[in-house]
Amino acid sequence: MSTHTSAELPGLGQAAFVAVSIQLLSAAFLYLILKAEGGWQVIGLLALLGAGFYLIEKRPQIADVVTASFSRVPVVALITAVAVVLLFPFAVGNNTYVLHLLIVAQLYAVLALALNFQLGSANIPNFATGASYGIGAYVSALLAINFGLSFWLTLPAAAIAATLFGFLIGIPSMRTRDTYLALVTIAFGVVVQQLLNNFTWTGGPNGLVGIPAPSLFGHSFASPLVVFGWKLPSQANFYYLSALLVVVAIITAHRLHSSRIGLAWNALRADEIAARAQGINVAWFKVLAFAVDAFLAAFAGTIYAFYVSYISPDNFTFLVSVTIMTMVIVGGMDNIFGVIVGAFLLTILPEKLRAFSDYRLLFFGIVIIAFLMIRPQGLFPQRIRSYGESR
Amino acid sequence: MAELFVQQLVNWVTLGCIYALLAIGFSLIFGVLNVIHFSHGDVAMTSPFIALAAAQALAIAIGVSGPVWLTVATCIAVFAVGLIGVILDKVVIRRFRDAPAMMALVATVALGIVIRELIRHLYPQGSNPHAFPRLASGVALEIAGVQVGWFTLLVVSLTLVLVVLLFAFLRLTPLGLRIRAASEDRIVARMMGIRDTRVFRATFFVASAIGAIAGLLFASYAGVTRFDFGVMAGLLGFSAAVIGGLGSMPGAILGGLIIAGIEVLAQTFVPDGASYRLVFVFLLVIGVLLFRPEGLLGRPVMVKV
Amino acid sequence: MSQLLEVNEATMRFGGLVALNAVSFSIGRGEVLAVIGPNGAGKSTLFNVVTGVYRPTSGHVRFDGIEITGHPSHQVVARGVGRTFQTSRLFSDLSVLDNVIIGMHTRTKTGVLGALFLPGASRREMAACVEKAELLLKASSGELFEQRHRPAGTLAQADRRRLEIARALASEPKLLLLDEPSVGMDEVETDALIADIRRLRTERPELSVILIEHDMRVVEAFPDHVMCVDYGSKIAEGDFATVKSDPRVQEAYLGKAAVHA
Numbered sequence: 001m002s003t004h005t006s007a008e009l010p011g012l013g014q015a016a017f018v019a020v021s022i023q024l025l026s027a028a029f030l031y032l033i034l035k036a037e038g039g040w041q042v043i044g045l046l047a048l049l050g051a052g053f054y055l056i057e058k059r060p061q062i063a064d065v066v067t068a069s070f071s072r073v074p075v076v077a078l079i080t081a082v083a084v085v086l087l088f089p090f091a092v093g094n095n096t097y098v099l100h101l102l103i104v105a106q107l108y109a110v111l112a113l114a115l116n117f118q119l120g121s122a123n124i125p126n127f128a129t130g131a132s133y134g135i136g137a138y139v140s141a142l143l144a145i146n147f148g149l150s151f152w153l154t155l156p157a158a159a160i161a162a163t164l165f166g167f168l169i170g171i172p173s174m175r176t177r178d179t180y181l182a183l184v185t186i187a188f189g190v191v192v193q194q195l196l197n198n199f200t201w202t203g204g205p206n207g208l209v210g211i212p213a214p215s216l217f218g219h220s221f222a223s224p225l226v227v228f229g230w231k232l233p234s235q236a237n238f239y240y241l242s243a244l245l246v247v248v249a250i251i252t253a254h255r256l257h258s259s260r261i262g263l264a265w266n267a268l269r270a271d272e273i274a275a276r277a278q279g280i281n282v283a284w285f286k287v288l289a290f291a292v293d294a295f296l297a298a299f300a301g302t303i304y305a306f307y308v309s310y311i312s313p314d315n316f317t318f319l320v321s322v323t324i325m326t327m328v329i330v331g332g333m334d335n336i337f338g339v340i341v342g343a344f345l346l347t348i349l350p351e352k353l354r355a356f357s358d359y360r361l362l363f364f365g366i367v368i369i370a371f372l373m374i375r376p377q378g379l380f381p382q383r384i385r386s387y388g389e390s391r
Numbered sequence: 392m393a394e395l396f397v398q399q400l401v402n403w404v405t406l407g408c409i410y411a412l413l414a415i416g417f418s419l420i421f422g423v424l425n426v427i428h429f430s431h432g433d434v435a436m437t438s439p440f441i442a443l444a445a446a447q448a449l450a451i452a453i454g455v456s457g458p459v460w461l462t463v464a465t466c467i468a469v470f471a472v473g474l475i476g477v478i479l480d481k482v483v484i485r486r487f488r489d490a491p492a493m494m495a496l497v498a499t500v501a502l503g504i505v506i507r508e509l510i511r512h513l514y515p516q517g518s519n520p521h522a523f524p525r526l527a528s529g530v531a532l533e534i535a536g537v538q539v540g541w542f543t544l545l546v547v548s549l550t551l552v553l554v555v556l557l558f559a560f561l562r563l564t565p566l567g568l569r570i571r572a573a574s575e576d577r578i579v580a581r582m583m584g585i586r587d588t589r590v591f592r593a594t595f596f597v598a599s600a601i602g603a604i605a606g607l608l609f610a611s612y613a614g615v616t617r618f619d620f621g622v623m624a625g626l627l628g629f630s631a632a633v634i635g636g637l638g639s640m641p642g643a644i645l646g647g648l649i650i651a652g653i654e655v656l657a658q659t660f661v662p663d664g665a666s667y668r669l670v671f672v673f674l675l676v677i678g679v680l681l682f683r684p685e686g687l688l689g690r691p692v693m694v695k696v
Numbered sequence: 697m698s699q700l701l702e703v704n705e706a707t708m709r710f711g712g713l714v715a716l717n718a719v720s721f722s723i724g725r726g727e728v729l730a731v732i733g734p735n736g737a738g739k740s741t742l743f744n745v746v747t748g749v750y751r752p753t754s755g756h757v758r759f760d761g762i763e764i765t766g767h768p769s770h771q772v773v774a775r776g777v778g779r780t781f782q783t784s785r786l787f788s789d790l791s792v793l794d795n796v797i798i799g800m801h802t803r804t805k806t807g808v809l810g811a812l813f814l815p816g817a818s819r820r821e822m823a824a825c826v827e828k829a830e831l832l833l834k835a836s837s838g839e840l841f842e843q844r845h846r847p848a849g850t851l852a853q854a855d856r857r858r859l860e861i862a863r864a865l866a867s868e869p870k871l872l873l874l875d876e877p878s879v880g881m882d883e884v885e886t887d888a889l890i891a892d893i894r895r896l897r898t899e900r901p902e903l904s905v906i907l908i909e910h911d912m913r914v915v916e917a918f919p920d921h922v923m924c925v926d927y928g929s930k931i932a933e934g935d936f937a938t939v940k941s942d943p944r945v946q947e948a949y950l951g952k953a954a955v956h957a
Contacts, residue, residue: 125493172677176684178492179427183633184680187673190626194669252812259811259818260804260825263790267798270787277747277781279773279802279867288808318626322500329497362512365504372498373486384791384847387826 010065015072020080022066027084031091033348034098042352053379085243089236099235101348103307106242107300109343112327113249113336114296117256118289119325120334120382121265125182127321128169131192132294134316135162136301138202141211141311151214151306159298165192166294170287189318197313207312214241214306221306238307245299246340252296253336258385265289266334326368331378338380395659397537403648403655405543405612408550411647412605413628415557415640416598422574422638423594424488426495430503432625434476435602437506439523439610440514440618442468461524469603476599477592485591503621510618520617523610546608553601554644561640566593574638602628630672634679636689645687649675698761700725700904701871706745706755708738708928715741717928718755725870728897728905728918732939733925734948739908740782742925743873746906747779748772760870774802778869780860782876782908788849792840792859795848796829797822799866829866835899836862836892854885858892865896871904872896878911890917924948 010018033045056063070077092098111129118124139161140154149157172184196202203209213222221237256262264285267275276282305311323346331342349367353360413435420428428434445464450456483502487495511517527541561567566589573590609624610616627650635646650672657664657671664671679687699722708716715738723729731739744750746757751766758764764772778799787795804821811818833841836858843851848859857877864872874893878886894917896903909915915922919936926948932939939945 119493123491123493125496172681176680179421179496179637180633180680180684180686182427182493182496183630184677186626187630187676191670191673191677194667194673198663198666198670255811255815255818256808259822260801260806261808261811263794263798264801266790266794267787267801270789271785273749274781274785274787275798276749276769277773277779277785278798278863279770280798281768281770292808322497325493325497326501329494359508359512361504362508365501365508368501369483369498369505372490372494372501373483376490376494382789384845385794386845387793387822 010069010072012073015069016076018066018069019073019077022069023077023080023084027088030344031088033352034092034101035095036352039353039356042349046349086240089232089239090230094233096233096235099233099239101351103235103238103242105344105347106239106246107304108324108327108347109246109340110242110249110300111297111324112331112339112343113246113253114293114300115324116253116328116334116336116339117265117292119328120339121257121262121269122286122289123269123333124173124286124289125178125325126169126185126290126293127182127318127325128185128189128192129293129297129324130316130318130320131169131189132162132165132297133301133304133320134192134196134311134313135165135294136298137305137311137316138196138208138301139298140302141208141305142202144211144306145208151302152216155299155302158302159295162294162298162301163291166291167287169294170290173286173290174283186318189321193313193317196316203312205313207310207314208305209310211305211309211311213309238303242300242303242307245303248299249296250336250340252292256292257334257336261285261288329378330368330371332380332382333378334382335378335380338378341379394536397535399655399659401537401539401543403652405546406654407648407651408546409605409608409612409647410627410631410651411644412550412553412601412608413624414631414635414643414647415554416602416605417629417632418635418637418640418643419570419574419594419598421632423570423590424484426484426488427492427499427629428484428598429496429499429625429629430479430506430621431598431602432623432628433503433506433621434472434479434599435606435628436609436616436621436624437475437510438465438468438472438603438606439616440510440517440521441471442607443521443523443616444514445471461526465526465607468607469600472603472606473596473600476595476602480591480595484595503625507618507621514618517618520615523614523616525614526607526611542611546612549604549608553604554640557597557601557640560597566590570594627672630676634676634683634686636686638690639686639688642686642688649687699723700727700760701746701906702756702758703742703746704756704758706742706752706757708741708745708750709753714928716745716752719925719928719930720755721923721930721933723871723904723906723921725904726897726901727921728893728907730907730909730915730918730922730936731925732909732912732915732922732945737925737948738928739925740875741928743779743875743906743908746772746873747777770802773867773869776868776870777873778864778867778871779873780857780864780875780877782879784856784860786848786851786856786859786863789847791845792833792848792851793826793829793844795859795863796832796866797825799863800825800828802867832862832866833859853880854888857881857889861892861896870902871906874905874907876908876910878909878914886911886913890914893918 029045033042036042036045088102089099111133115126115129118126136158140151140158143149143154143157144151169185169188173181176184197205213220215221222234224234225232225236264275264280267278267280268282268285272282327342327346328339330346331340332338350360350364353363356363413432416431416435417428420426420431442465445467446456446461449460449464479502484495484499487498525542527545529541530538531541531544532539561571569590570593573587606624609620631646631650632643633646634649635642635644653671653675654668657668661667702722704720705718706716706720707714707718719742721729731742733739741750745752748764748767748769748771756763756765759772759775759777762775764775787798804825806818806821830841830844833844837855840855840858840862843855848856851859861874861877878889881889893905897905907914907918915936922934922936922939923930924932924939924942924945931944931948932942
C-alpha cells in the first residue's frame, strides 16, 4: 500500500466504469438475495459472496483499485448510489415483503452505525443500544397517541429523551471497564425492557397499538406512493424515509470520524492512559460516545414505531442489542461501509434462512461463531486514515 | 410476621445457594481463562433435560425407576454436563482466550443460542416446559411454625459440601493449585511449566459440573424446566459473579446470596414486586458496580503506568 | 522570575508502601533536570504525581504559577505538560501522523456539534493539524516522516521513541517529561537521542525538560541539574559531578557492602 504512486491510479474513464459497475453489481446481488427462494439459492449466493471475499483477501490490489476508483470519481459514484437507492423500489415492484426487509435492514444499519461510535471507534461495550432504540420508539409513540403530536415533532423529542438516557448509562463508564461495564449496560437494558413490560402507561407486555402513520405535505405514509404514474406500495414511503436516515447516519459517522472527536475516540480505544496524557478528557469522551449512540438509535426507534404502528417490549430485548453488536463486529469495527453491510447481511440472512424453518436460529448461531473464529477482524477491517493529497 | 420472615428466609437461602453455585462457575472460568463464558447458564440448564432423558433411558432399558434411579440419572447428567463444558472449551471458547473481551462475549452469547436450540430440537417436544421432580420431598423440621422441607436442607447441605470440596480441591490437590496459579497470573503459570490444556479441561469440567448441579436444583425448585431457562440463569449467575468480584470464590457466593436476597425482598415487601424483581436486581447490580467497580470482593485493578 | 514547576514535599503512599517521601524540587524555564535512581526508587511515580495520574497523599505541585495538585491529567496537559512513557505507549493501530495529531488535542477545539454542523471549520482544523504534524515529523527525522502513513505499531524502537517525543511536543508543552527515553537503545541510538534532545533545546530555548535516566551517558550530556531518588526520597541534588561523588548515591547504586568494602 505504501508503494502506491499516482502512476498506478486508474484513468478517469476506467475509474468511472469500475465505480458504477461495482455499485450496480452490488445492487443486483442485493436484489437477487432478497428475491431468492429456497435454501439452495441462498446458500449459492452466500458461497458467491464468500468467494468474492476470498478473492479480495488473496489479491488485495483489487480492493485498492476499487477504493482508488471511488475516490477518483466521487461525484459519479455518488450519483450512481443515489440513483440505485431511489430506483430500487421500482425494481422490487409490488413485493411488499422485500420492501419490508429493506426498511428493517436500513433501520438496523442506523443502529449499527450508532453502536459503531462506541464499539468500533472507542471499543466501549454497550449492550443497551436496544434499550435506546426502545426509548426512542416508546417516547415518540406515546407522544403521538396521547397528545396527537405529529411524527416530525416526536422525532426530536424522542432523540432528546434517548440522549439523556445515553448520558445516564454513560456515567458508570467513567469508573468501570470491559466485562464490568458490559454488565452495567446489560443491566440498564434489562431494567428498561422490564419497566416497559410492567408499566401500565406503556401498555405492559401488550405494548402500544394504533400509532398513526406520519404524513408530509398532506401525503399520508399509509397510502401508496405515486411517482410519475408509477404506483409504489405504501411501504415505499418508509423505505425512502429510512434511506434518508441512513444517509444522515453516514454523514454523522463520517464527520465525527474525520474530526478531532473520532481521533480522540480512537486514541482511547488504543491506550487509555496514553490518551489521557495527550490531554483527552477520557471520561467525557466515553460518555459522549454513549450519548451519540443513543441519539441515533432513537431516530431509528421512532421510524420503526410509526412504520409498524405497533410496538411491544419484545422488540427491544437484550437479544436485539446483541444482534446490533454482532452486525458491527461482522461488518468490521470502525468501518462505516462494513458496518452497513453487516447490518444488511444479518437482517436479511435469518429471514432467508426461513427455508430451514425451525432450524434457522441454530444455523444463525453457528454461522456467527464460525465467522468470529475465521474472520475476527470483520468483513471490512478498519482502515488507516488518509488525508487528501498526502496519500 | 415472624412466620413470613422465616418463610422468606428459607426461600432466600435456597435460591441464594443455587445462584451461588452458578456464579462459582462464571468466576472460576473467568479467573483461569479471562473469558466470560456467557453461555454457562445454558450449559447448566441442559442438566435437567439430560437427567430426564437418562431416567427414561434407564426405565426403558433395564426397567428400573424410583428415587434411587433418579439419583443415578442426575449423577449421569452432572458428569455429562461436565464433559459438555470441556468439549465447548476445546471447540469454541478457548479460541477466544486472547481475543478482545467483546468477541468472547458475543461468541458465547451465540453459543448460548446454539445450546438452547439444540435442546429444543433434540429433546422430544423440546419447545414445551417439562415437569421436573423434587429431588427431595417431605418436611424435615419446623422453625417458628414454618415447615422446612428436605429439599431446602438438600440444597443447603449440597452447596456447603460442594464449596468445601471446591476449596479443598483448589488448595490441596496439585491440579487445583495449578488452576489457582493459572488464575493468579497466566503468564507466570505458563513459565512455571503448567500445562495449560489440563488446567483448562479441569476448570471447565468442575465449573460445568457445579453448574449442572445448580441447574438440577433450580429445575427441582421450580418444579419445571424449559429450554430457555438458561438465559435468566446465565444473567443472574453472571451478575452474582460480577458484583461479588470476578475470580473470587467467596465473592461468587456472596453475590449469589445478595441477588437472591433482593429478589426475595422485592417479592415480599414491594407491591407487585414479583413482576419488578428483575428491575430491582439489575438496579442493585448497577449500584454496586458504580461504587465498587471491581465487585465487592474483587481485587482492584491497578493500572501500571 | 518564578520557577516553572515547583514540587513541594510531595508524598505518595499506596497502602503501606511509601512510593514518594516528601520530595521537593523545582525547575526553571529552559532548564534540563535529570532524575536518576535505582529501579523502583519512585521516579515514575514522581512523573505520575506531576501529570495528575496520581493525586499525592500530601504535598503540593505548582506549575506556571498555578496550583495543580491533583488536577486531572487532561487539564495538566492543557496547561503545558507533555510526557512520554517508560514502555512506549503509542496508538499502535493508528498512523504515525494520527498519533501526532492526537497530541494536538488540547490545542484544537472542535466539539461534536461543531464537527456535525460546521464541517468546513472541522476540515480546516484537521488540515492545519496535518500540516503542523508533518512539520514536527520532518523536524524529528526524515525517516519517521517517510513512514507517516504507516501504523505506529510497525515502527522500529528508535522511531517509536522519536514519535512519542514528537507527539508530546505536538501539545506545545512548556515542560516535557521524558521517562527513560534511552531504554532498549544501543549506543548509536543513544547518541542520536542525546543529539535530538540537544537540538530540541536550541530550537525551543523556553522548553524545560525533566529526564528520568538510567544511562549515565545521557545524564552526563545534561550535567547542570541532577537529582537522585532512592526509596522514594531525594538523596542528592546538584550538578552531575557533585551528585555522582555523593556517598549516598554510590551506596544506592552499588549497595552498602560495596561502598564500605
